[in-house]
Amino acid sequence: MTEPAPADLLRLDQQICFPLYAASRLVTRLYQPLLEPLGLTYPQYIVLMILWEESPCSVSRIGERALLASNTLTPLLKRLEQQGLIARRRSAHDERVVTIALTEAGQALRGECACVPLQLFAQIGYPVEDALLLKGQLDALLARLSTAAATLPLAEKPLMQE
Numbered sequence: 001m002t003e004p005a006p007a008d009l010l011r012l013d014q015q016i017c018f019p020l021y022a023a024s025r026l027v028t029r030l031y032q033p034l035l036e037p038l039g040l041t042y043p044q045y046i047v048l049m050i051l052w053e054e055s056p057c058s059v060s061r062i063g064e065r066a067l068l069a070s071n072t073l074t075p076l077l078k079r080l081e082q083q084g085l086i087a088r089r090r091s092a093h094d095e096r097v098v099t100i101a102l103t104e105a106g107q108a109l110r111g112e113c114a115c116v117p118l119q120l121f122a123q124i125g126y127p128v129e130d131a132l133l134l135k136g137q138l139d140a141l142l143a144r145l146s147t148a149a150a151t152l153p154l155a156e157k158p159l160m161q162e
Helices: 017-038 042-053 059-066 070-082 104-113 116-124 128-150
Strands: 086-090 098-102
Touching: 017 042, 017 104, 017 116, 042 059, 042 070, 042 098, 042 104, 059 070, 059 098, 070 086, 098 104
Parallel strands: none
Antiparallel strands: 086 098
8 A cells, every 4th residue: 555645644535534433333323223123222232232241240341341431321321221121230349339230131132132233244245254354453453542542641531422
């Protein structure tokens, strides 16, 4: 790949950030009709996937894994609790720590969500081999970005606001 001329550095088609941003928004939009019949938003789906791997789980751990700030995560968890999918509990050892556990309904929803990723891939028509290669590249990029972000002063480290 050749380096762009300095005059081209601010062209949108020369940026890596924009295709990532646009792809993220479009993927989220494509998930919407798949998740809506299940009563879920995309961020709720992400939180449930975390809990299907790791339940109970602290709110701070969920925020770290989902890259969501507490002011975004708290109302999201409240809605999942109102839907009967999770239960919140304060730690007996440290009242500042809140743990989230799946309810039976939350665990059962996993079966209903199992087809969602396959439906999305079918809708996109993206070959699985290409998707796996891209996933590996994105994981590597995310690791580098996380390392770079860790060097920022605390005030400059906002988590995603979605």
